[in-house]
Amino acid sequence: MTTAGVWHPVALSASIEPGxxxxxxxxxxxxxxxxDNSGAPHVWEDRCPHRGMKLSFGFVRGDHIACLYHGWQYDTAGQCRYIPAHPELDVPGSIRVPVLQTVETAGMIWMATEPTESAPPAPQETGETVPVRSVFFGAAIDAVLAAIETTPSRPFSDEAAAPVLRQIDGRLY
Known part of the structure; x- marks a missing residue:
């Protein structure tokens, strides 16, 4: 293993429930x-080796994740363990999903882009991790900025957003 790797936060811990x-x-x-159902986080390439279907469209069964397309099931090490169309088959060891090093810390699930002995970066501030969301506005950026600048400052909520959205194009969302 190398001593340095690049870590990426990929999900808020609270957003990925067991199963x-x-x-x-x-x-x-x-x-x-x-x-998995015990709560351990995993990050893998999002592709079933069989037909390329996204595993994120699949379902978790205990400590396996299964592909939605044909139901092939993979254990926590990425090894295919069960093929429904051939239930008696001893699945070859070559059928596996690339897995990434995964750590859960500071309220987030992190993945390393290459094997590493280092830990993810420590948070700069203490406190709760706050999720953010991208918002699409079907309007020119000047109209969006003008609406935001003329709206009194207050904690963001549906009530605070409504006047901004009305100013952008005259419709209440």
Whole structure:
């Protein structure tokens, strides 16, 4: 193992419940972030080796994640363990999903882009991790900025957003 690696936060811990999965993108590559039923987080390439279906569209069964397309099941090491169409088959060891080093700390699930002995960066501030969301406005940036600048400052909420959105194009969303 190398001593340095690049860590990326890929999900808020609270957003990935045991037995669930979600897809994400880093540097143009797709990954699935999932938790087995015991709560352990995993980050893998988001592609079933069989037909290329996204594993993030699949489902978690105990400590396996299964592809939605044909139900192939992979264990926490990325090894295919069960093929429904051939239930008696001893699955070859070559059928596996690339897995990434995964750590959960500071309220986030992190993945390393290469094997490393280093830890993810420590948070700069203490306190709760706050999620953010991208918002699409179907308006020119000047109209969006003007609406935001003329809106009194207050904590963001649906009530605070409504006047801004009305100013942008005259419709209440």
């Amino acid at each position: 669930s999965s979600a897809g994400t993108h880093i540097d143009g590559k797709e990954f699935v972030v999932w938790r």
